[in-house]
Amino acid sequence: xxxxxxxxxxxxxxxxxxxxxxxxxxxxxxxxxxxxxxxxxxxxxxxxxxxxxxxxxxxxxxxxxxxxxxxxxxxxxxxxxxxxxxxxxxxxxxxxxxxxxxxxxxxxxxxxxxxxxxxxxxxxxxxxxxxxxxxxxxxxxxxxxxxxxxxxxxxxxxxxxxxxxxxxxxxxxxxxxxxxxxxxxxxxxxxxxxxxxxxxxxxxxxxxxxxxxxxxxxxxxxxxxxxxxxxxxxxxxxxxxxxxxx
Amino acid sequence: xxxxxxxxxxxxxxxxxxxxxxxxxxxxxxxxxxxxxxxxxxxxxxxxxxxxxxxxxxxxxxxxxxxxxxxxxxxxxxxxxxxxxxxxxxxxxxxxxxxxxxxxxxxxxxxxxxxxxxxxxxxxxxxxxxxxxxxxxxxxxxxxxxxxxxxxxxxxxxxxxxxxxxxxxxxxxxxxxxxxxxxxxxxxxxxxxxxxxxxxxxxxxxxxxxxxxxxxxxxxxxxxxxxxxxxxxxxxxxxxxxxxxxxxxxxxxxxxxxxxxxxxxxxxxxxxxxxxxxxxxxxxxxxxxxxxxxxxxxxxxxxxxxxxxxxxxxxxxxxxxxxxxxxxxxxxxxxxxxxxxxxxxxxxxxxxxxxxxxxxxxxxxxxxxxxxxxxxxxxxxxxxxxxxxxxxxxxxxxxxxxxxxxxxxxxxxxxxxxxxxxxxxxxxxxxxxxxxxxxxxxxxxxxxxxxxxxxxxxxxxxxxxxxxxxxxxxxxxxxxxxxxxxxxxxxxxxxxxxxxxxxxxxxxxxxxxxxxxxxxxxxx
Ligand code: B12
Numbered sequence: 059x060x061x062x063x064x065x066x067x068x069x070x071x072x073x074x075x076x077x078x079x080x081x082x083x084x085x086x087x088x089x090x091x092x093x094x095x096x097x098x099x100x101x102x103x104x105x106x107x108x109x110x111x112x113x114x115x116x117x118x119x120x121x122x123x124x125x126x127x128x129x130x131x132x133x134x135x136x137x138x139x140x141x142x143x144x145x146x147x148x149x150x151x152x153x154x155x156x157x158x159x160x161x162x163x164x165x166x167x168x169x170x171x172x173x174x175x176x177x178x179x180x181x182x183x184x185x186x187x188x189x190x191x192x193x194x195x196x197x198x199x200x201x202x203x204x205x206x207x208x209x210x211x212x213x214x215x216x217x218x219x220x221x222x223x224x225x226x227x228x229x230x231x232x233x234x235x236x237x238x239x240x241x242x243x244x245x246x247x248x249x250x251x252x253x254x255x256x257x258x259x260x261x262x263x264x265x266x267x268x269x270x271x272x273x274x275x276x277x278x279x280x281x282x283x284x285x286x287x288x289x290x291x292x293x294x295x296x297x298x299x300x301x302x303x304x
Numbered sequence: 305x306x307x308x309x310x311x312x313x314x315x316x317x318x319x320x321x322x323x324x325x326x327x328x329x330x331x332x333x334x335x336x337x338x339x340x341x342x343x344x345x346x347x348x349x350x351x352x353x354x355x356x357x358x359x360x361x362x363x364x365x366x367x368x369x370x371x372x373x374x375x376x377x378x379x380x381x382x383x384x385x386x387x388x389x390x391x392x393x394x395x396x397x398x399x400x401x402x403x404x405x406x407x408x409x410x411x412x413x414x415x416x417x418x419x420x421x422x423x424x425x426x427x428x429x430x431x432x433x434x435x436x437x438x439x440x441x442x443x444x445x446x447x448x449x450x451x452x453x454x455x456x457x458x459x460x461x462x463x464x465x466x467x468x469x470x471x472x473x474x475x476x477x478x479x480x481x482x483x484x485x486x487x488x489x490x491x492x493x494x495x496x497x498x499x500x501x502x503x504x505x506x507x508x509x510x511x512x513x514x515x516x517x518x519x520x521x522x523x524x525x526x527x528x529x530x531x532x533x534x535x536x537x538x539x540x541x542x543x544x545x546x547x548x549x550x551x552x553x554x555x556x557x558x559x560x561x562x563x564x565x566x567x568x569x570x571x572x573x574x575x576x577x578x579x580x581x582x583x584x585x586x587x588x589x590x591x592x593x594x595x596x597x598x599x600x601x602x603x604x605x606x607x608x609x610x611x612x613x614x615x616x617x618x619x620x621x622x623x624x625x626x627x628x629x630x631x632x633x634x635x636x637x638x639x640x641x642x643x644x645x646x647x648x649x650x651x652x653x654x655x656x657x658x659x660x661x662x663x664x665x666x667x668x669x670x671x672x673x674x675x676x677x678x679x680x681x682x683x684x685x686x687x688x689x690x691x692x693x694x695x696x697x698x699x700x701x702x703x704x705x706x707x708x709x710x711x712x713x714x715x716x717x718x719x720x721x722x723x724x725x726x727x728x729x730x731x732x733x734x735x736x737x738x739x740x741x742x743x744x745x746x747x748x749x750x751x752x753x754x755x756x757x758x759x760x761x762x763x764x765x766x767x768x769x770x771x772x773x774x775x776x777x778x779x780x781x782x783x784x785x786x787x788x789x790x791x792x793x794x795x796x797x798x799x800x801x802x803x804x805x806x807x808x809x810x811x812x813x814x815x816x817x818x819x820x821x822x823x824x825x826x827x828x
Contacts, residue, residue: 079721110724113473118721170489170505172570174787175605175678206492206571230488232506232717233462263682263714281681 061128072125074101079118084111092119101125139259139267139277140294143286146195152293153197156300162199163192163292164216165225166207169239173229174205176262180225180285189284198289209243216256223257223292226275231264237273244274257295259288305702307664308746309657309756315764316665322767323620326775331628333575334582338807340367340494340799341576342583343378345545346811349553349587350379350424351393353512355498356401363546364495365400369407375804379811380411383420387412393424421810429814435555436592442532449531453673453698453706455730456481456536460717462504464514468521470720475525475533477727481558481705483536484518485717486510491541491570492795496550506717510537510547515554534558536596539584540566542576542796548584552591558637558705559588562598563625564618567779568787569601573794574776585629586815592635596705597622600641600674606786608643609651612658613762614784615640619666620767621775630819633668637705641674642694646686652693653751659701660741661756673698675709684711691726695733700740706730 066073076096082088089106096104101123108120144152153161167177179186181202183193192200203215205227216224226243228236240260247253253274260270261279270278277291344352344363354362370378385406386396400406443450457479459467464484471482487504500517501509508514515537522533534557539547544566551559563581566572588595599615599622606614619638626636640662644651662671675694680687691709698706708726710718718726746752770778782788816823 077721079719112720112724113469113476115469116473116720118724170492172489178605204571206489230506232488235488235505 059133060131062131063128064125066124072127074123074125076121076123077119078121079112079116081116083114084109084117088117089119092117092121096121096123099123100127136268139270139279140287140291143284143290144293146190146286146289149286149289149293150195150197152297156293156297160197160199161222161293161296162201162219163223163225164201164203164212164219164221165227166203166212167205167227167229168207168209168212168243169228169235170206171228171230171236171239172205173227176229177202177205177225177227180227180261180283180288185285187284189286191285192289195285195289209239209246212243213246213250213252217252221256222296223259225288226258226260228260228262228265231262236262236264240273240275257292257299259291261288305663305667308741308744309660309664309753310748311661311664311756311760315760319617319620319760319764319767320624322764322771323617323624326767326771327621327624327628330578330625330775331582334579336803337575337579338374338377338801338803338809339545339576339579339583339796340371340374340801341543341545341580341796342812343367343374343809344543345549345583345587346377346379346809347382348546348549349428349811350382350421351427352382352397352400353393354397354401356403359498361495361498362397362400366406369405373407374799375801376806377803377808379421380417380808381406381409383417383424383810384412385409386424387416387420418810425810425814428811429818432552432591435552439532439555439557439592442526446526446530446532449529451480451734453703453734454480454534455727456483456672456705456707457723457726458483458485458707458718460485460504460507462487462506462508463502464500464508464517465502467508468518470718470723471518472521472525473720474723474727475522475529475531477724478731479533479723479727480531481534481536482518482522483538483558483560483707484508484510484514486538491538491543491566491572494542494796494799496543496546510550512550512554515550515556519554519556534594536560539588539595540598541570542566542572542799544577544580545583545587548587548593551593552587555591556593558594558596559584560598561585561588561595562639563622564779564784565598565601567789567794568785569598571789571794573797573800574779574789574791575800576794576796579800581625582629583812583815585626585631586812586819586821589626589629589631589635590815590818594635594637594670594705595626595631596637596672597639599639600643600672602785603641603643604678608641608645609648609654611786612654612759613766615658616662616665616759616763617766617770618784619662620763623666623669628821630816630821633666634670636666636669637672638662638666638669639672639674642676642697643674643678646676646679646690650751652697654755655693656697656701657752657755658759659697659703660752661759663701663703665760670704672705672707673703674707675713677709677713680709680711680713682714684715687711687713688725688729692729692733695730696737698730699734699737702741 063072104123182191185191258275265278267278347363352363459470485507487507500513536558539559539561566577688711
């Protein structure tokens with residue numbers, strides 16, 4: 059057991075800052091309500107350090123609170139899709155040595171989502187932040203289908219070019235549209251008995267590896283991902299599947 | 305305003321001439337074409353409105369029943385139906401919504417169609433004129449409370465009634481302009497939904513009823529704040545001209561309305577977009593609605609330092625296209641942005657330089673300056689600091705329309721408190737640095753002067769290359785925003801029609817007349 063609490067300036071003080079709006083007009087009563095509200099959230103102490111009206115009907119608060127709640131760090135389960143990424147050269151060498159052919163990856167930003175920058179960062183030649191994209195990898199055949207690609211189209215293309223892996227990007231997450239769209243993607247694959255044929259990877263700023271697994275993907279990547287992270291995951295997973303077969 | 309960057313006037317002139325040249329070629333195409341959206345917009349301006357029980361809007365019902373007639377102009381059929389049935393516009397709309405097919409009504413003589421056209425156009429002109437004069441009256445009544453830059457914020461809850469609460473709060477905090485951002489993917493719908501809406505993703509549907517609801521709310525708050533609060537929506541996508549029509553009728557004050565945004569960022573066909581933008585801009589020009597162009601977006605898909613000149617080049621093109629649509633400079637809110645990677649050493653100097661460059665080159669235009677977005681992250685505290693730098697540049701370089709950055713840009717569409725914090729930041733900076741630019745000048749060899757000169761040089765080069773290959777090819781090869789679009793690709797090409805001999809559109813004629821645009825199609 060390793061209990062942990064938020065840290066302000068003394069280990070274990072449980073100090074946290076909050077800011078929020080309540081639908082009441084500004085005044086002493088509003089502040090008192092805010093304080094009670096913070097206490098109800100599990101803070102044993104609560105200071106409303108700032109309050110101001112946003113309109114006649116709304117008030118904004120900044121609060122500091124201290125809590126006895128803790129998390130047992132030892133019981134937290136989470137694992138990244140990739141612990142340590144290989145470099146581009148290492149990935150290429152790995153592919154040459156283990157598969158003796160180029161691997162094929164198709165990707166798209168799907169559904170109504172028109173954000174291309176994320177998937178481009180992973181796939182396009184130029185890459186992102188001085189990390190080359192998959193198109194630059196000599197042993198990878200990468201096809202970026204762009205944005206607003208229907209799930210059906212992406213699957214169709216993956217089958218057509220006999221892809222090893224499919225990359226899906228989801229940036230718009232309001233009202234959980236991404237979850238619905240990603241779930242639909244998995245269902246379509248399952249309906250066509252194609253789920254096991256591809257390695258499925260999803261990425262976007264609100265995606266993580268755990269969420270991806272829950273939806274049915276093999277891996278998920280969030281903000282700050284580079285092509286080498288994804289490439290490493292894919293080639294290792296392919297290798298794992300190859301070994302299983304043998 | 306005294307010009308401090310000492311840019312070469314000759315080069316600026318050259319860029320303008322190149323742009324004129326480039327858009328001239330496109331304009332030839334535009335003049336001889338119409339689109340299904342232009343026809344529906346024209347119908348709307350004549351009074352077509354409402355929807356059937358499945359929610360199909362009346363202008364779409366008409367266009368669907370007369371699909372092969374677009375090249376001749378659809379207004380004739382609507383006006384004919386009015387003449388033949390003796391119904392008024394409202395009654396006719398109801399009949400159409402109930403199933404009356406106006407394509408089946410015998411054509412009366414052109415004379416009675418023209419009498420009806422004259423009647424309806426007079427009504428339209430009166431309505432638009434009232435809107436313009438109301439706005440001007442309020443602007444002068446509250447002139448002493450106007451501040452510069454105008455503070456522009458977005459509401460986007462998906463529910464128009466919730467948007468109203470957020471908008472009113474923002475106005476009372478100091479916002480001058482409220483934009484109701486549209487729901488995800490509305491730009492790809494080939495119709496404008498009807499009625500008030502309470503569901504949307506990352507935005508709220510643009511409908512005429514929603515326009516009306518927000519307009520009323522902002523008019524109320526304007527009286528209270530003694531500032532005229534402007535209303536903005538998005539005149540882009542497959543229904544660009546229809547949104548313009550609705551905005552003109554409901555007294556919106558600004559419209560996002562770019563000549564290329566739809567092509568680059570929504571994959572809408574270029575022929576469609578160019579034709580639609582022209583008609584939309586005539587409507588906006590007539591209704592004295594300020595347009596906002598979308599150059600800021602280029603810097604999200606391509607590098608803000610390397611591709612700064614694509615913004616300036618596009619501003620010249622947007623300016624030229626707008627001019628062709630009869631628009632005055634005072635209505636051209638050309639876009640640009642503060643989008644450089646915050647890690648760049650002395651990046652601020654480049655941002656400052658480019659913002660001032662835009663100001664000096666487009667000195668009559670209500671420039672629209674956009675905040676950092678791409679490099680905003682979940683670190684809201686760093687983001688707040690970046691927005692402060694942006695506010696500084698915006699005020700110091702005299703921008704007109706300042707879209708405020710939100711500390712939560714990378715997370716969600718703004719909460720009420722996000723907006724309030726942004727306004728507070730802006731008001732603080734605006735007040736605190738007031739008079740800054742008047743106090744300073746730039747050394748001849750300063751980074752700030754050299755950067756602007758370099759961007760202008762690159763712009764002239766770029767426009768020369770675009771002129772050589774033509775704008776279609778330029779877009780196809782990815783010269784704007786690093787996005788490549790083929791001329792025949794994208795959505796909506798099937799809705800573009802060559803104007804046939806005898807094309808009839810009294811709305812177009814009215815607009816061209818009002819705006820002093822030569823009617824080339826007719827002369828032919
Ligand atoms: C640029 C931008 C746009 C541009 C997109 C241009 C383009 N061609 O991409 C334009 C202007 C078109 C745009 C439009 C809209 N946008 Co926008 N946009 C952004 C913005 C500012 C930056 C996104 C970006 O490029 N980030 C940089 C890239 C590199 O980061 P990334 O996408 O996170 O990608 C990284 C990781 O996530 C990961 N990754 C991403 N995909 C994948 C895939 C795989 C397989 C892997 C392994 C990894 C991976 O790796 C990448 C590199 O590290 C964000 C705000 C922000 N700062 O995040 C809003 C934002 C994403 N947009 C938003 C919204 C709401 C919209 C609109 C719906 C607005 C509207 N109502 O019209 C429309 C969308 C229309 C549509 N149909 O989708 C919201 C989304 C809110 C939400 N949580 O749902 C945001 C957060 C802004 C906001 N606060 O409102 N937008």
